[in-house]
Amino acid sequence: MDVRSRNHVRVTGRTGAPVVMLAHGFGCDQNMWRLVVPELERHFTVVLFDHVGAGNSDLTAWSRERYSTLDGYTDDLLELCRELALGPITFVGHSVSAMMGVLAAAREPEAFAGLVLLAPSPCFIDEPDAGYRGGFSAEDIDELLESLDANYLGWSGAMAPVVMGNPQRPELGEELTSSFCRTDPEIARVFARVTFLSDNRADLARVAVPALVAQCSSDAIAPPEVGAFVHARIPGSQLVTLNATGHCPQLAAPEETAAAIAAFAGAIQ
Amino acid sequence: MSKTNDEEHGGAREDEGPVDDRAQFSALLEDSAEDLYEHAPCGYLSTQLDGRIAKVNTTLLDWLGYQPEDLVGRKYFSELLTVGGRLYHETHFAPMLRMHGEISGIALELKATDGSRLPVLVTSTVKKGGGGQPLLIRTTIFDARDRRAYETELLRARQAADRERDRLQALTTTLQKTLLPPTLANVPGLDVCAHYHVASVDEVGGDFYDLFPLAAGTWGMFLGDVCGKGVAAAAVTSLARYTLRAAAVYHPDPVAVLGNLNTVLNHEYNGADPRFCTVVFGLLTPDRVHGGFQITLASGGHPPALLMRADGTADILPTPGGQLIGVLPDAHISTTTVHLAPGDTLLLHTDGLTEAHTNAAIGGGERYGDDAFLDFGRALAPTTATGTISAVRGLLDTFGTGVDDDTAVLAIHVPRPHSDEQQ
Numbered sequence: 001m002d003v004r005s006r007n008h009v010r011v012t013g014r015t016g017a018p019v020v021m022l023a024h025g026f027g028c029d030q031n032m033w034r035l036v037v038p039e040l041e042r043h044f045t046v047v048l049f050d051h052v053g054a055g056n057s058d059l060t061a062w063s064r065e066r067y068s069t070l071d072g073y074t075d076d077l078l079e080l081c082r083e084l085a086l087g088p089i090t091f092v093g094h095s096v097s098a099m100m101g102v103l104a105a106a107r108e109p110e111a112f113a114g115l116v117l118l119a120p121s122p123c124f125i126d127e128p129d130a131g132y133r134g135g136f137s138a139e140d141i142d143e144l145l146e147s148l149d150a151n152y153l154g155w156s157g158a159m160a161p162v163v164m165g166n167p168q169r170p171e172l173g174e175e176l177t178s179s180f181c182r183t184d185p186e187i188a189r190v191f192a193r194v195t196f197l198s199d200n201r202a203d204l205a206r207v208a209v210p211a212l213v214a215q216c217s218s219d220a221i222a223p224p225e226v227g228a229f230v231h232a233r234i235p236g237s238q239l240v241t242l243n244a245t246g247h248c249p250q251l252a253a254p255e256e257t258a259a260a261i262a263a264f265a266g267a268i269q
Numbered sequence: 270m271s272k273t274n275d276e277e278h279g280g281a282r283e284d285e286g287p288v289d290d291r292a293q294f295s296a297l298l299e300d301s302a303e304d305l306y307e308h309a310p311c312g313y314l315s316t317q318l319d320g321r322i323a324k325v326n327t328t329l330l331d332w333l334g335y336q337p338e339d340l341v342g343r344k345y346f347s348e349l350l351t352v353g354g355r356l357y358h359e360t361h362f363a364p365m366l367r368m369h370g371e372i373s374g375i376a377l378e379l380k381a382t383d384g385s386r387l388p389v390l391v392t393s394t395v396k397k398g399g400g401g402q403p404l405l406i407r408t409t410i411f412d413a414r415d416r417r418a419y420e421t422e423l424l425r426a427r428q429a430a431d432r433e434r435d436r437l438q439a440l441t442t443t444l445q446k447t448l449l450p451p452t453l454a455n456v457p458g459l460d461v462c463a464h465y466h467v468a469s470v471d472e473v474g475g476d477f478y479d480l481f482p483l484a485a486g487t488w489g490m491f492l493g494d495v496c497g498k499g500v501a502a503a504a505v506t507s508l509a510r511y512t513l514r515a516a517a518v519y520h521p522d523p524v525a526v527l528g529n530l531n532t533v534l535n536h537e538y539n540g541a542d543p544r545f546c547t548v549v550f551g552l553l554t555p556d557r558v559h560g561g562f563q564i565t566l567a568s569g570g571h572p573p574a575l576l577m578r579a580d581g582t583a584d585i586l587p588t589p590g591g592q593l594i595g596v597l598p599d600a601h602i603s604t605t606t607v608h609l610a611p612g613d614t615l616l617l618h619t620d621g622l623t624e625a626h627t628n629a630a631i632g633g634g635e636r637y638g639d640d641a642f643l644d645f646g647r648a649l650a651p652t653t654a655t656g657t658i659s660a661v662r663g664l665l666d667t668f669g670t671g672v673d674d675d676t677a678v679l680a681i682h683v684p685r686p687h688s689d690e691q692q
Binding site for chain 2: 143
């Protein structure tokens with residue numbers, strides 16, 4: 001399968017410049033980055049893509065088996081790096097994608113110049129016995145799955161024609177915006193489970209490339225102490241707190257987010 | 270709106286006619302804009318772009334049991350949601366609102382101060398300044414208790430329907446498998462391959478085929494198509510398949526075999542519910558003198574076989590005059606014999622292939638047809654059984670949804686002696 005169309009890869013920015021790859025998290029697609037891309041394009045080659053199952057990725061490539069763990073996504077990521085052959089990249093992973101970056105860098109450190117972990121959480125579920133506070137209980141995650149289901153009726157009627165459409169079609173402009181944040185409820189459920197039930201705390205210490213932990217000042221999903229935990233567990237990592245409310249600094253504080261990414265990526269490459 | 274206002278205005282302008290009624294209504298509405306906001310039959314909420322609550326109406330405060338000072342400037346909209354709803358808000362709602370400037374009809378649950386939960390439908394728009402810059406978010410919130418109960422019921426019904434459909438598909442797939450041989454018999458000196466293309470996962474198709482050993486180093490094969498689809502057709506398919514196998518053991522002459530099936534179908538399905546099928550039956554005998562196989566084919570109204578020769582030529586093998594099996598008490602069955610030499614390939618097919626629409630994707634009605642099928646064979650020859658089936662599968666793929674009937678194909682091929690194959 002053609003990896004580029006599978007993941008709806010878009011390469012933009014300065015040719016020959018250091019490479020920054022932007023990976024969206026659970027819920028949306030590469031359009032999440034639209035406010036930071038213009039700034040990053042000025043200095044870097046920017047690689048955007050949709051995870052399989054999201055946005056305009058090839059939905060036929062999705063399977064429950066492959067995408068029931070972060071390993072499937074990590075495989076995709078490394079396949080993308082190999083296919084694009086752009087040399088060591090700075091990988092920017094938002095939310096759950098931050099942990100994909102951690103796993104990928106642990107497996108093939110030579111593919112990465114550095115990692116930017118944006119609003120990361122290695123484990124969302126509290127573990128009181130270990131003194132770990134991720135912010136959520138297992139019941140909370142069930143509640144999210146219910147929310148996804150509750151908005152399933154609206155999805156299926158309005159979105160099915162778009163999502164069933166031919167992913168090879170070139171006129172994607174309108175489709176991109178209309179498919180944004182909407183996905184097959186089956187896929188959303190599985191991705192929600194992967195996102196919120198994975199525990200990658202032990203993998204953090206395996207990161208041997210430069211890493212920047214960029215957290216939001218007020219984030220209901222990844223609270224500051226989780227960012228501090230990630231920073232403490234990744235040897236030699238830097239920590240920056242972005243002045244942003246919510247879980248999506250690339251939307252809430254795009255200038256500051258782009259500046260932090262650019263400063264880090266510029267310094268290491 | 271307040272009763273006092275009504276009376277004041279009504280009293281002053283009582284005798285001034287319908288024109289002034291309009292003015293009166295207009296004044297009424299103007300006067301009560303604030304009241305309409307506060308006591309509207311839905312919740313109103315204005316927040317800053319980061320979600321911090323700036324203004325909230327009395328209706329929503331009453332629903333949730335808050336005082337204005339509990340919320341304004343103190344809480345974020347997402348804090349009014351359940352934890353699951355908050356996750357949905359952060360990962361879907363807020364990003365979509367940023368993208369489109371509006372989002373409507375999202376089902377969420379609000380938490381009241383007494384711990385109860387209120388199912389609501391939420392619609393938000395971003396208010397923009399003169400330069401298009403976003404200023405604040407306006408949100409309306411509808412009580413969705415009744416509607417949610419209805420939707421939950423609908424969702425449950427839909428999930429039940431999805432499960433039933435999965436069950437039906439599993440059943441159909443299983444039934445379909447029982448009508449086809451799990452693997453084809455291994456015939457020494459013959460390369461065989463078959464494919465069954467399922468047109469609909471919801472219905473059992475009526476195509477069938479088999480290849481099996483008979484006495485004294487001979488082999489029987491058949492391929493056919495029962496008229497109709499679904500469970501009723503599957504019953505006939507099953508009957509046809511075991512009748513053909515049993516009849517071939519009893520008396521392997523192809524005309525006798527098909528005659529036997531004709532008798533059985535006439536006997537079983539007489540009267541109001543006649544059932545019939547088209548079948549081609551072949552008896553394969555190794556040719557000890559010339560190599561390859563001698564094949565006697567009998568056809569009951571079935572599309573002719575395609576012979577692709579070692580020399581690169583291809584032809585159809587006509588079996589003219591053969592009648593549908595199961596219609597008349599004494600169906601006429603025609604036969605033909607062919608010598609399948611080393612390098613030759615014989616392909617049997619059902620008409621799902623030749624009647625497929627070639628450009629269904631763009632709404633075209635063209636059918637593939639016999640001529641194109643012969644051209645396909647000519648382009649393919651010389652070939653092998655596996656090569657033929659893989660080419661047919663490729664062909665079916667190009668038709669996509671244009672294949673509206675099930676399609677069965679069975680190819681047999683006599684490999685050349687090993688030394689020839691090296692060329």
